[in-house]
Each structure stands twice: as C-alpha cells, then as structure tokens.
Amino acid sequence: MEGEKVRRRVIMAGEEMKPLTEARREVLSAMNRLPVIEPPLERAQGLALAADVVAPHPVPSFANSAMDGYAVRVADVAHPPVVLKISEDVPAGSVASGSVVAGQVIKIMTGAPMPAGAEAVVKVEDTEPLAGGKVRIMSSVPMGTAVRPAGGDLEEGQLVLPAGARLGPVHLGVLATIGVANPKVRRRARAAVLSTGDELFPLDSPTLPPGGIRDSNRPLLKGLLAELGVEILDMGIIPDQEEVLRSALLEASDRADITVTSGGVSMGEYDLVKHVLSTLGNIQMWKVAMQPAKPFAFGHINGTPLFGLPGNPVSALVAYEQFVRPSLLKMMGSQAVYRPRIPAAAGHDLRTNPLKTVFVRVVVQMENGRVVARSSGGQGSNVLSAAAYADGMAVVPVGVDVVAEGETVEVEMLRSPETRSEDEVPDE
Ligand code: AMP
C-alpha cells in the first residue's frame, strides 16, 4: 500500500518528515547479524537457522506400518473372509525375524518395520483372532494399504528448513527427527532497556507524589522483547539528569547489542535526552511521517544501535513494532522480519491524517466470510488500554484521510484474535 508515490518527503507546518518506509529501510540496513552458535536443540526455540538444514537420511528411514494389524500378501486376502496362520508378532521397535510367506501373516504394531514379503497391512478392526495362532481376515486390501513408505515424509538430501527460518516448537520436533542435536543458529540479542523521566516511579513504589506516574513502558517493552526471545538488561528508570543519563547510555552500549530507551525525544521536550544523545555518538533525531510515534531517535553509541522511542506508551509500542522488532529479527538472522498484514473491511469510517502513515489499533473478527476491523477504543497515544484490546493495527497510508466503512484496509496483526471459548468449539 505504501507505494513509490509516498516515498516523497512530506512537509507539514514547515517541518520535514521522513516517510516511514524510508526510515525503516535506513534502520534495517544499519543492523548487523549476530554470531552463529550451536546450542542444544532445546535451547534453540525462537532462534533462526544460520544455514540450510538438509535431511541426512530418509524419514521414515524404513517402511513401517501405519496401523495395528496384520502384514499380509495382497493375494492371500483377495477373497475374504479367509483364515491365515500368524507366524510371529512385531511390536514397534522390533524387526520381524522371518518374512510373510503365502498363507501366513505377521502381526504388526504401528511404527514397526514392514517385514520382507509383506505388501499391505489389514487393520486389526477388520480381523477376528482365532485359537491356535490363527486370525480371520474380513477384508481385502490394495497393495501398500496402511504402509508408510521410507522417505514418505522427507527424502534423503531434501531441504528441510532454509537458513533464516525461526525455530518454533514444531521445527524443534522436525530437527530432532533427523538427529540435529546442535542446530547452527544466530545467538539471542541482548537488549538494554531504560525509561527516562523525572515523573516516573517503579511499580513497587508505595505511593506516587503529585504529578508522578508509574513507569509502564519498561514492563511493556520487556514483554515485547521477551516474546522475541531477546535477553534483557533492565537498566531501570533514569532521572532527567545529564551525568546519570550519560553514564547509563554508555553502560548500556557497552553491555548490550542494542539499547532501547523511552521518553525525552518529543518536540517541546526539555531537551536533556536529546542533548545527551547528541554528545554521545552519531544519533539523529527523526520526525517520521507516522502516527503515533512521530519523534524517534536512532543511531549508534560506540557501535551499538540505539533506539530512542517516544515516551507515550502507545507511541513506544508502535515505534517498537516498526523499528525495533524488525531490527532484532534481522540481527538474530530471521528471514521474515515483519508482522503479517491482512486485508480487512473497515467496520466503520476510520478518519486519519493524510500526511502520515496512521496506525489505528483495531479488533478484528470474521463476519459473513470476511475479516472486519473496528477501532479497539481511544486512539490517543497515551491510551494504552485500547492497545491492549487490539488484535492488530490498521495501517492507513499517506494520502488517505478516511477509510470509509466497508472499504479495505491492511491490518498488521499483533496477535491471533481469540474468538471463541473452549465450550463453543464444535466437535471435529
Ligand atoms: P516524553 O516523550 O518524555 O515527553 O513523554 C511523553 C509522555 O509519555 C509524557 O506524558 C510522559 O509522562 C509519558 N511517559 C514517558 N515515559 C513513560 C513511561 N516509561 N511510562 C509511562 N509513561 C511515560
């Protein structure tokens, strides 16, 4: 939606704003990938593969039974019912000592290797046990019935997962299947997080003085970072004091891969944070053509990227989503760095600012076969509760001042909507 045409700079009230796509590209291109490590598989969740993974052997590695039943020759069961002799039993984990010969079957359990001579498996439900080591087979089966062939899941040499795939629980299962005990992945980023502002108090302060507020950005940002599997260095609340702030930022840049601050970068701000940042390295103050989160500081201190997010909690969230999250994913080697965007119909008129890319926090739900997006509540950059109710953010591009009810808008999904309680889920 944000095509070439919006790449032009937008001038409003005499100030120049950077288009969001340009700002994002500039930030992302400044990110370097972190080193490769080979941790135990069980510690690799959330990390991205640094190299392609190829199957070292077929999966399954041997043909085996998909059912509990009897391994048979197809011709022997062509005219059921038929009584056949059971020559032996093969549970999973064992191998038959003999083969299936004419007039005989081998009793077989799910996952046990197909014996030589067997052409199919008749499931136990289609049989009747008889005395004297015999069984009555009640149905015929075509060749290959209930047999899982070798290589049916993965063939030897096949690309299993490409470099850049982020490992989730199912990926861990697949890697275990092919014996990858120490996958080559990029290590977790370590992010230093600090809040700035004399008005801020930690959650455990017993009382708040007049004008004081609780620091909500740190729990918010730490939660977002934890979701990415990032290691967190919590540097707390830093008061608006030049020397304290300077030494905190230097320590952060020294101990972490990236520094994330909030507060102190807005327009009319007492410009202590901006002043300190400007003395510490090549940090620029940006005005990005986005709403919320127009003010944003970006640069490096001693080679460590710094993201100076705005103080208003929703602005901090949106700037994190657009800049910090994709940057961390790139550093950690992930191929995909952006959240999915899906088309939705506006459930009511969405009035926005045509000079900026506007992120409207929305609830989405399926209605008559299509996804409908509606505002999740107050859209002020301080209204964090409405952001908590949101499933995603409708992204209204520059040049649009209203998305009319029923028109299509892209929604950047922040989570999967929870639509039904357990007892409403129909039986499958
Ligand atoms: P600033 O960007 O420092 O001018 O802050 C903008 C607004 O966000 C002010 O109302 C601040 O009090 C508020 N704010 C700044 N930091 C935080 C924080 N960590 N938690 C909650 N609100 C904050």
Ligand code: MG
């Ligand atoms: Mg402040």
